[in-house]
Amino acid sequence: LMQIYRPLNFIGFVYRELRQGLTDIEEMFKLLDQDPEVIDKPTAKPLAITGPVIRFDNVTFHYDPDRPILKGVSFEVPAGKTVAIVGPTGAGKSTISRLLYRFYDVTGGAITIDGQDLRDITQASLRSAIGMVPQDTVLFNDTIGYNIEYGRPGASTEEVREAARMAQVGAFIETLPKAYDTPVGERGLKLSGGEKQRVAIARTILKAPAILILDEATSALDTKTERDIQSALDLVSANRTTVVIAHRLSTVINADEILVLREGQVAERGTHAQLLAQDGLYAQMWNRQREATEAEEQLRRTTEDP
Ligand code: ATP
Numbered sequence: 149l150m151q152i153y154r155p156l157n158f159i160g161f162v163y164r165e166l167r168q169g170l171t172d173i174e175e176m177f178k179l180l181d182q183d184p185e186v187i188d189k190p191t192a193k194p195l196a197i198t199g200p201v202i203r204f205d206n207v208t209f210h211y212d213p214d215r216p217i218l219k220g221v222s223f224e225v226p227a228g229k230t231v232a233i234v235g236p237t238g239a240g241k242s243t244i245s246r247l248l249y250r251f252y253d254v255t256g257g258a259i260t261i262d263g264q265d266l267r268d269i270t271q272a273s274l275r276s277a278i279g280m281v282p283q284d285t286v287l288f289n290d291t292i293g294y295n296i297e298y299g300r301p302g303a304s305t306e307e308v309r310e311a312a313r314m315a316q317v318g319a320f321i322e323t324l325p326k327a328y329d330t331p332v333g334e335r336g337l338k339l340s341g342g343e344k345q346r347v348a349i350a351r352t353i354l355k356a357p358a359i360l361i362l363d364e365a366t367s368a369l370d371t372k373t374e375r376d377i378q379s380a381l382d383l384v385s386a387n388r389t390t391v392v393i394a395h396r397l398s399t400v401i402n403a404d405e406i407l408v409l410r411e412g413q414v415a416e417r418g419t420h421a422q423l424l425a426q427d428g429l430y431a432q433m434w435n436r437q438r439e440a441t442e443a444e445e446q447l448r449r450t451t452e453d454p
Pocket of ligand 1: 236
């Protein structure tokens, strides 16, 4: 029996350790994708931010040498501006956010922030400068207040509440019987995808990073939730260098530049109006999404008023 018990006990221990340590997707990535190639150079310096201006310079990347994913991607995000990346599924959009966070190193070309190659700076300084709102936020098995405060440990109760309000999740939290002391996560209150994303946004508002990466969830949200999340995101990305990986085109209308990625290359670029005028891939995607939304609303109207 001991032979079975010991490994089980060990697994239990590892699980508890992991659960404690698993703070969010950033931590999870570290565990899942421990890539020995992404290590600080002995000469690595902390990132010095002036802009920050992000540049992708002819970036190529593959996970597997037989399958190139990015094939020479160049773009710049000027200080305080927002660039949105859209494109068909599998085009390489989320890969761009992973490279910017340096979960992986580029296989060709370079990514720089204020002229400093990501490979020459310390990972700790890079990650403290970036706020990442991932597709799926992993919550601690702790209170909802703790989950927000994690963005800046030591933040005051008032700061946590203010961040929650800005992220459009404060009113919801106040309806809970234990408010900010409500346990969440696997053994607590289960939050919907939209609520979890707003908790992640509140965390990021507290962190107040110089650079923001938003990797939008693919899951469908109802119109009100979508609008709430959008206004929270507009607040957090204002005057902050932002990269948005967008699945819903409604999110990108106000971006300073939109890149349409297709099979690892930038196929089109411009503002929403310029891209519609080009009548290319973006215009097709836009029309298709609008038709889908209209069909959905039509369906809702018929089910509501038989
Ligand atoms: P979606 O809109 O569906 O999220 P995307 O444009 O964000 O797609 P990526 O997640 O960047 O696409 O993935 C691009 C390609 O890289 C996909 O074909 C995917 O299967 C592959 N890929 C992603 N992650 C890995 C990985 N860790 N190992 C191997 N291949 C991967």
